[in-house]
Amino acid sequence: MSVVQTQKWLYEFVKECKEKSIVDYASVQCETICNPLKKAFPKVHSQAMQQELLNHGLFDPFEWFKIETVVEEMEKQNVWKIIEKEFQSLKKIWNGPNVPIYIFPIKRGLLGFRKDMHRKNGVAYKEAIFLFLSTDLSKEEIKAMLAHEYNHACRLHFINLSPEKTPLKESLIIEGLGEYAVKDLYGEKLLAPWTNLYPFDQALQIWKKHFLPSLSIKGLTNHHAFLYGQKGSPLPKWIGYYIGYQIIDTYQEQHGPFKKNELYQKSADTLIAGSKFPIK
Numbered sequence: 001m002s003v004v005q006t007q008k009w010l011y012e013f014v015k016e017c018k019e020k021s022i023v024d025y026a027s028v029q030c031e032t033i034c035n036p037l038k039k040a041f042p043k044v045h046s047q048a049m050q051q052e053l054l055n056h057g058l059f060d061p062f063e064w065f066k067i068e069t070v071v072e073e074m075e076k077q078n079v080w081k082i083i084e085k086e087f088q089s090l091k092k093i094w095n096g097p098n099v100p101i102y103i104f105p106i107k108r109g110l111l112g113f114r115k116d117m118h119r120k121n122g123v124a125y126k127e128a129i130f131l132f133l134s135t136d137l138s139k140e141e142i143k144a145m146l147a148h149e150y151n152h153a154c155r156l157h158f159i160n161l162s163p164e165k166t167p168l169k170e171s172l173i174i175e176g177l178g179e180y181a182v183k184d185l186y187g188e189k190l191l192a193p194w195t196n197l198y199p200f201d202q203a204l205q206i207w208k209k210h211f212l213p214s215l216s217i218k219g220l221t222n223h224h225a226f227l228y229g230q231k232g233s234p235l236p237k238w239i240g241y242y243i244g245y246q247i248i249d250t251y252q253e254q255h256g257p258f259k260k261n262e263l264y265q266k267s268a269d270t271l272i273a274g275s276k277f278p279i280k
Helices: 007-019 025-039 046-056 061-076 079-094 139-159 168-186 200-214 224-228 239-255 268-273
Strands: 101-105 120-124 129-133
Touching: 007 025, 007 061, 007 101, 025 046, 025 061, 046 120, 046 129, 061 079, 061 101, 079 101, 079 139, 120 139, 129 139, 139 168, 168 200, 168 224, 168 239, 168 268, 200 224, 200 239, 224 239, 239 268
Parallel strands: 101 129
Antiparallel strands: 120 129
């Protein structure tokens, strides 16, 4: 099975926290949750992996006393089984790679814990997918999230570029393809809010002025402001995500329909050139 039974790790984490009289919860989390990830990331130190996952939504170590309740609820909802079944379906549809999928509670994700809690987040690497979930997600939301992240993994395997060598145009396409896959499989009702955040004409002007001259900038760390926006700059919130999605959506509109795995196998240059975002 590609879906790793991480609930076993989570119960062990709670057990270790309960049994030790003096507890460094961060170290226990690193030992029980991050050390096993060496199988997928043998060259990454466990502490570095822990920080990376915490940045993307992994529960804070001090939340240990809630984690057992969260995992029990997620098991009642058959989260691991739902994701495994949907992954096998997506893998067949897209002829995609067999990557491990790790499921963990999201930071402050216990149902009813707080009104502004984060409900879900995910991150995909060539080596693996991580899903961070709360206890109040519908089955459809879980499936849509998996599709977005697994589509990323498919694209990452196809382009086979290191994070340092990935250009901005590819980051835009990766995000656009992921969210278009959600629309294609499950309909517009499950699309992220950022897909309709701006008037098209406004985004087009930002594209011409700020994105076109920057499409070859390499290194994922250099793409953050373009994707997420930057306070005090001409780049508004989520603008790169919006543009990436619109590139794929307008390309499909003008040249589709395509087989399920065709889009993620097209070059970034082809997808941009065939969209409503001009390259000149």
